[in-house]
Amino acid sequence: MAYSDKVIDHYNNPRNVGQLDKSSSEVGTGLVGAPECGDVMRLQIKVNPDTQVIEEAKFKTFGCGSAIASSSLATEWVKGKTVDEAMQIKNTDIVKELSLPPVKIHCSVLAEDAIRAAIGDWKKKNGVSEAVGAEALAVR
Amino acid sequence: MSNIENGSVAVPAGVQLPIYMDNHATSQLDPRVLEAMLPFFTSKFGNAASRNHSFGWEAEQGVETAREQIARLIGATAKEIIFTSGATESNNLAIKGIAEMYKERGKHIITQVTEHKAVLDTCKRLEKSGYRVTYLPVKADGLIDLDDLKRAIDDQTILVSVMFANNEIGVVQPVAEIGKLCHERSVIFHTDAVQAVGKIPVDVNAMNIDVLSLTAHKLYGPKGVGALYVRRRNPRVQISAQMDGGGHERGMRSGTLNVPGIVGLGAACEIAREEMASEAARLTRLREKLKTKLESALDYIHVNGSMEHRLPGNLNMSFVYVEGESLLMGINEIAVSSGSACTSATLEPSYVLKALGLGDDVAHSSIRFGLGRFNNEAEVDYVADKLIDIVQKLRELSPLYEMVKEGIDISKIEWQAH
Numbered sequence: 001m002a003y004s005d006k007v008i009d010h011y012n013n014p015r016n017v018g019q020l021d022k023s024s025s026e027v028g029t030g031l032v033g034a035p036e037c038g039d040v041m042r043l044q045i046k047v048n049p050d051t052q053v054i055e056e057a058k059f060k061t062f063g064c065g066s067a068i069a070s071s072s073l074a075t076e077w078v079k080g081k082t083v084d085e086a087m088q089i090k091n092t093d094i095v096k097e098l099s100l101p102p103v104k105i106h107c108s109v110l111a112e113d114a115i116r117a118a119i120g121d122w123k124k125k126n127g128v129s130e131a132v133g134a135e136a137l138a139v140r
Numbered sequence: 141m142s143n144i145e146n147g148s149v150a151v152p153a154g155v156q157l158p159i160y161m162d163n164h165a166t167s168q169l170d171p172r173v174l175e176a177m178l179p180f181f182t183s184k185f186g187n188a189a190s191r192n193h194s195f196g197w198e199a200e201q202g203v204e205t206a207r208e209q210i211a212r213l214i215g216a217t218a219k220e221i222i223f224t225s226g227a228t229e230s231n232n233l234a235i236k237g238i239a240e241m242y243k244e245r246g247k248h249i250i251t252q253v254t255e256h257k258a259v260l261d262t263c264k265r266l267e268k269s270g271y272r273v274t275y276l277p278v279k280a281d282g283l284i285d286l287d288d289l290k291r292a293i294d295d296q297t298i299l300v301s302v303m304f305a306n307n308e309i310g311v312v313q314p315v316a317e318i319g320k321l322c323h324e325r326s327v328i329f330h331t332d333a334v335q336a337v338g339k340i341p342v343d344v345n346a347m348n349i350d351v352l353s354l355t356a357h358k359l360y361g362p363k364g365v366g367a368l369y370v371r372r373r374n375p376r377v378q379i380s381a382q383m384d385g386g387g388h389e390r391g392m393r394s395g396t397l398n399v400p401g402i403v404g405l406g407a408a409c410e411i412a413r414e415e416m417a418s419e420a421a422r423l424t425r426l427r428e429k430l431k432t433k434l435e436s437a438l439d440y441i442h443v444n445g446s447m448e449h450r451l452p453g454n455l456n457m458s459f460v461y462v463e464g465e466s467l468l469m470g471i472n473e474i475a476v477s478s479g480s481a482c483t484s485a486t487l488e489p490s491y492v493l494k495a496l497g498l499g500d501d502v503a504h505s506s507i508r509f510g511l512g513r514f515n516n517e518a519e520v521d522y523v524a525d526k527l528i529d530i531v532q533k534l535r536e537l538s539p540l541y542e543m544v545k546e547g548i549d550i551s552k553i554e555w556q557a558h
Contacts, residue, residue, distance in 0.1 A: 035500075035504075038504040062537075064466050
């Protein structure tokens, strides 16, 4: 399989590899995928409680080059965004940015799921309901 | 984290990139084989079926020499060798041709689950036209259980087709025992010996093999040419032709012979016969070195399939908690293959590895090394070092490896399959 230059770049130099303190109330953790499917992503965000801005993001991924690149890119993109802005990241944006071929679209879907799962975890920890998030979105 | 692909492993002297270590897929043409073939592309261009001029005689002589060379390698006689376009055709011709010829005697065929698709899908097609097929399971080491075979044979069984050596895990089936059993029960025994011929001793008489498929390009010969051995005595096996035409190859396979290819197949068999013992010893040593180096540097790796009953040049290993395609991406100047779903057209992990009882996650992590005639020790050292480096780097990236190291049982996690 031929990879795009951007996939190769993320594979060679993955951004934001690591882990954040899962027990912190400011940290949301998303663990998606399954080993038997050949990909597992763990994406974590650290959210500023006052501004709701994602100040830090870390990932680790078991999966093919495209899965690694998708999650690496996702950490880059969520950083500096508010949680509501980050919720708007779509898998199709990732597909476009990385020029993923059709057989690799599921990697981008998984990355989107990972972002949503991490934000969902953070919201649950902090008692933020989905409705409030949607409302904030509407106001903006 | 350091750069994954252009890591810290230097390319030593004597190693030229890319390295080819995928000899179960195909092998490099031996220059001596090419030399034997060349005249048959140019001055000796005749049709081997032309009986009335020297061009034809010359071509026929080339073909008959090749028939002798192939027969000698497998302990057959020249008249028992039928030329085909390769092993897929040989397997199709053998199984369909026997099924058709012996259908009055019975319509039951026995094969096993880790066969090549050329056998499995041929059997599936026969099932659609009223044949009954038993697919024997394999044990965790990749070998069939002879008791399963014994039990599966009934009075309707006409054919047993079990491969000699597996193309993914290199395990060698108990062919002589299978042949003995088949002859005791008067059942024809066919074996797909593509990976075995020229690599390990094959003797159709000592092993009671009735029909055998082989191909040139796995033993340093050209692509597009293969052969089928069909026993003529004790018992005489008959095969219904699957193509109509000029009645070449004793009526079993019509079509003008691929003379240069056949000459190449013959030359490849001749070289293999002379060099097999020393080559097998050398490749076994290299394979063991590769295995030992990997095992001494990495945890959570294991060999898939029996080490005891295995082709000299084969090593199939799972590097657990690292996905196979990402591993291949990091060693892109080394040609090997993976059982990972991501490297297959179907997005399914290897059915051979799954048949051993391996979980999908372990199948996804597998790499097949196929060492061959043109690999050297410096290459083995480099491949091992490079692989160790990449596996370690990808494990730094692997959430699964991290969890296992922290003592978390990942089999207890409720994963969301997608």
